[in-house]
Amino acid sequence: MPAMARVPDAIARVTRPFSGYPQRWGIAGGWALDLWRGEITREHHDVDVAVLRDDQVALRAHLAGYEWTVIDQGKPRPSASGVPVLAPEIVLLYKAKHRRAVDEADFRAHAPLLPAAARAWLADALAICHPQHAWLAALA
Numbered sequence: 001m002p003a004m005a006r007v008p009d010a011i012a013r014v015t016r017p018f019s020g021y022p023q024r025w026g027i028a029g030g031w032a033l034d035l036w037r038g039e040i041t042r043e044h045h046d047v048d049v050a051v052l053r054d055d056q057v058a059l060r061a062h063l064a065g066y067e068w069t070v071i072d073q074g075k076p077r078p079s080a081s082g083v084p085v086l087a088p089e090i091v092l093l094y095k096a097k098h099r100r101a102v103d104e105a106d107f108r109a110h111a112p113l114l115p116a117a118a119r120a121w122l123a124d125a126l127a128i129c130h131p132q133h134a135w136l137a138a139l140a
Contacts, residue, residue, distance in 0.1 A: 008040065011083055014047040021062045023055040026084035028091060030102060033110045036088045041109045042102065050086055089118040093125050096133055107135055 007015075011031060018025055027035055029048035034040050051059050085091075088110055095103035114122065123139040 007083060010044065010047055011035065014049060015083055017063055018049075021059065023051065023058050024084075025049060025051045025055075025059070026086050028086045028094075030091075030106055032085035032091045033088050033106050035083055035085045037110060037113060042105055087118065089114060089122040089125075092122055092135075093129065096126055096130055096135060107138075111135070111138065 008031075011027065015027075026032065026049070027047065028050040029046070030042065030044050031047050034042075034044070092107055092111060095106055111119070111122070119139055123136060126133045126136050126139070
């Protein structure tokens with residue numbers, strides 16, 4: 001994926017408090033897909049951050065005084081921006097549950113760019129979690 005010229009301001013504001021945090025974390029949701037891709041494909045209204053469940057206590061201590069929301073699944077991976085993000089196939093699996101307009105747009109924009117192994121993983125996961133999902137045909 002191409003590198004972004006700079007980290008978007010919204011991401012910089014959210015990631016700044018993680019400076020010095022020693023545990024694994026990553027950007028999730030729609031921003032994770034755009035950071036992985038290396039370009040912004042749509043307007044974003046929030047920034048989701050994921051941490052491992054076992055690291056929640058350490059994160060609460062590190063971010064004492066901040067308000068935050070936990071996302072407890074996935075593994076961080078570096079992105080085109082250098083900011084850690086959840087694997088795009090995992091983000092798309094989460095988005096498959098609700099199928100909002102933004103989720104459909106994210107699937108159309110990012111699924112074609114997934115490496116073969118990631119596409120196969122997403123298809124297998126969808127077949128288990130949502131066996132009648134319309135995205136399965138697009139991933140075949």
